[in-house]
Amino acid sequence: MDKIIIHIDMNSYFASVEQQANPLLRGKPIGITGKHGSIAMSGQRIKVNTDGVHDRSVITTASMEAKLLGVKTAMSTWEARKICPSLILWPGDPHKYSEITERFNKIYNDFTTKVEAFSVDESFLDVTEEAGDYFTATFIAQMIRARLRAECGEHITASIGIGPNKLMAKLASESMKPNGLTVTRPEDTLKLLDSRELDDLCGIGPRIKQRLNMLGVETFKQLREFPLDSLESEFNRYGTWLHEAAHGRDSNVIQSSTVHGLRGMSTETPKSYGHSYTLPRNTHDKLIVKRYLLGLADKVAWRMRRDNFAACRITAFIRYGDFSSHAEQRTFYIPTNDGHKLFQVAWQIIGNCFAGEPVRLVGLSASKLTHKPGQQSLFKKEQKIQSVLPALDSLQHRYGTGVWTRGSLVKTHFKQRSSGFHFDHLV
């Protein structure tokens, strides 16, 4: 059943928001980097460049000007600077972006109730009933664009695609950037597909493309002509999806979410909460890894408590200097959202993985979420910590993460060594 779907994709979103907010950045190549330092420890000297960005940051969004000079998303700042010496590195502000996302999601809801926030900068709108035909849908898209401009600022632009399903609408929106409006009627979908590369389609990544190429499939036309049963025997259910996609068909429906969802994202129940951190420098020092891990566990736990979740599973992971990695998970029967407990389990896993190799990254993720609150600890010391958490959480809610931190994350490395304190006693 064909629908009329509008896909809206903000152009160079984070960079555009910064350029909108700061006239001095307009017309210049800027690269938004990850926010750094939220769990940095005062005792460790971190080498930062003049922008306050450490050497291992990457570009999360490049402005249009930067893209023209060859800067790409996920490129290391080091490489980006080499390609584009005039690049301005600018630390991202996720909170700011989420606020703007909520603003434009509210606009979309004035046009249809069937809105799906696909990511912080992309949304799908089902306007089948509201529009009735492609002419009216195009008119709606133009009205949305005018309102985005009026209410969010002229420097924040979007590429819009209209198609008979989500897959085609998204492919259409990517056809013209920035600020494009591409309409693909059902009869035009094959033409659209045949003008694109296999991996332009959302769902076909580099590995799948490679496997298709090995089967002699290089284009959507060849994919359409490839026998369905061969495709299914190679890719199982995914083969069926590939076959349908090559014909421009997609049965995915809009997962309606509201504008008041979690920071502009879908209100679908989250499946996991996780954080990871690449150390400014590889280390052999267990103590350093331990402290970062505790900081990450506290962040994960705080987000779960804020959203009234507790987790039954924790996955801890470690990446070594040579980029090999190890991940392990544990399931427990009593759900928890206590940072220290998460840390303890994660450390049981990570602590056993040190084999003398330098560590590059640590992370943990909490999943198998339940709405049951975490169970009260049987131990007095832990009860004491738990009793102060609500107060700390409300501080954090009001003033943002980073307003408090555990003493063990602030003590300097030197002090701990010289005083003979053991880390475990400081938590």
Next chain:
DNA sequence: TCTGGGGTCCTAGGACCC
């Protein structure tokens, strides 16, 4: 002196239960 961080979904093998 390269290669982030936040997620979701799928598959496959083994354990365990009926």
Next chain:
DNA sequence: TCTGGGGTCCTAGGACCC
């Protein structure tokens, strides 16, 4: 004494998305 099959949970790992 030989040994099926469905269902579910757990774990590891891979692929994809922005």
